[in-house]
Amino acid sequence: MESEPSIFDVILNQRACRQFRDDPVSDELLERCLRAATHAPSAENLQPWIFVVVREAQQRRALGELCSQAWERGGRAHSEDRLPAPLFRDVDAAAQSGFETAPVFIVVCGDSNVGLAQTLPSSVFPAAQNLLLAAAGCGLGTAMTTLATAFRNELMELLELPSHVLPLAVLPLGWPQRPLGPPKRIPFQEKTYRDRFSSPW
Amino acid sequence: MESEPSIFDVILNQRACRQFRDDPVSDELLERCLRAATHAPSAENLQPWIFVVVREAQQRRALGELCSQAWERGGRAHSEDRLPAPLFRDVDAAAQSGFETAPVFIVVCGDSNVGLAQTLPSSVFPAAQNLLLAAAGCGLGTAMTTLATAFRNELMELLELPSHVLPLAVLPLGWPQRPLGPPKRIPFQEKTYRDRFSSPW
Numbered sequence: 001m002e003s004e005p006s007i008f009d010v011i012l013n014q015r016a017c018r019q020f021r022d023d024p025v026s027d028e029l030l031e032r033c034l035r036a037a038t039h040a041p042s043a044e045n046l047q048p049w050i051f052v053v054v055r056e057a058q059q060r061r062a063l064g065e066l067c068s069q070a071w072e073r074g075g076r077a078h079s080e081d082r083l084p085a086p087l088f089r090d091v092d093a094a095a096q097s098g099f100e101t102a103p104v105f106i107v108v109c110g111d112s113n114v115g116l117a118q119t120l121p122s123s124v125f126p127a128a129q130n131l132l133l134a135a136a137g138c139g140l141g142t143a144m145t146t147l148a149t150a151f152r153n154e155l156m157e158l159l160e161l162p163s164h165v166l167p168l169a170v171l172p173l174g175w176p177q178r179p180l181g182p183p184k185r186i187p188f189q190e191k192t193y194r195d196r197f198s199s200p201w
Numbered sequence: 202m203e204s205e206p207s208i209f210d211v212i213l214n215q216r217a218c219r220q221f222r223d224d225p226v227s228d229e230l231l232e233r234c235l236r237a238a239t240h241a242p243s244a245e246n247l248q249p250w251i252f253v254v255v256r257e258a259q260q261r262r263a264l265g266e267l268c269s270q271a272w273e274r275g276g277r278a279h280s281e282d283r284l285p286a287p288l289f290r291d292v293d294a295a296a297q298s299g300f301e302t303a304p305v306f307i308v309v310c311g312d313s314n315v316g317l318a319q320t321l322p323s324s325v326f327p328a329a330q331n332l333l334l335a336a337a338g339c340g341l342g343t344a345m346t347t348l349a350t351a352f353r354n355e356l357m358e359l360l361e362l363p364s365h366v367l368p369l370a371v372l373p374l375g376w377p378q379r380p381l382g383p384p385k386r387i388p389f390q391e392k393t394y395r396d397r398f399s400s401p402w
Contacts, residue, residue, distance in 0.1 A: 003207070007206055007211045008205055008237065012240050014240060016242055032209070036209065037389065039214075039215060041330075045288065045385070050392055051393045052393075055395075079245055082245060083245055128327065129330040133208060137207075144323065146244065158397075160399050169323060186248050191235075191248070192251075193253045195260050196359075196361040197361040197366065
């Protein structure tokens with residue numbers, strides 16, 4: 001078994017991937033990622049997450065269509081003047097096509113019968129982040145997207161979700177079409193304070 | 202330099218820590234964790250996170266007091282009959298004392314001037330999870346808590362936060378008082394569906 005990448009290598013090099021090679025992703029790899037997701041912390045350890053792994057071509061197309069509609073009807077206009085041009089082109093091409101090159105989507109949901117509605121985001125997004133990191137640790141590409149949740153009702157209908165299961169994120173997943181460069185981040189020193197907001201780190 | 206733990210070792214063994222040894226945590230280690238946090242994905246890569254690292258004794262006591270008040274006034278009654286007895290005893294002891302053994306708290310906030318209010322949770326909780334994983338990768342203990350955010354105004358006043366910086370989680374952090382056992386998790390198969398909710402994994 002080849003050695004696994006270190007936690008810091010994976011975290012510091014994580015980057016959104018939106019274009020994928022035409023290669024399938026095995027159940028075994030997805031299961032590694034899903035197992036990692038379910039080891040996240042959650043309020044009262046209630047584990048109110050639900051994952052819908054979408055590989056069926058027709059479901060993928062319908063899901064991609066919701067992403068692209070959300071993009072056309074508001075996302076693009078909102079982002080066009082705000083994103084750096086290369087990032088905008090990347091996102092625009094992927095969202096417009098409904099992430100059509102992704103062989104898998106994982107829809108991450110919160111179960112409001114299991115966790116309190118107000119604690120779902122703090123309980124479910126850490127699990128989604130574990131999933132993204134585990135995927136990166138396997139060499140897979142992913143991205144955290146929430147665009148499609150703008151069409152919550154349509155998304156719930158498509159996935160046959162009962163009313164207590166709320167979709168919170170849609171993660172396209174697959175083998176990256178090209179190597180991803182290093183992520184661009186503002187230094188933590190500009191985001192960190194000591195004891196109180198009047199005292200920068 | 203000793204070898205870093207693998208991404209899967211850290212993720213699969215992450216567990217909440219609520220009792221800490223009386224040893225300080227260096228700036229260097231905190232900076233590793235904060236750097237990891239700032240490498241999380243965020244909507245439009247806007248990075249709307251803010252971290253307030255609280256080590257000053259008086260600020261820690263005041264912050265702990267908010268946690269314990271939130272616990273006394275609602276958290277305990279809500280959790281008492283729902284949590285397994287050993288977990289409840291652990292949480293109760295730690296929350297009642299305001300996590301008094303923690304040498305550091307990191308308050309994770311969202312900046313609504315930088316990110317849209319509705320995308321703050323999806324942009325900030327992945328960063329918080331990165332921080333927890335990085336801490337675990339360094340041998341530190343932490344827990345994701347949101348109790349104190351029930352007293353948002355008091356918390357904002359204590360940390361001198363401007364109105365656009367919203368506290369979303371409070372992470373006590375330090376060296377674990379005792380080794381943490383393996384986390385208890387529901388198998389992912391019970392939380393996962395294939396293509397639609399009518400089709401279990």
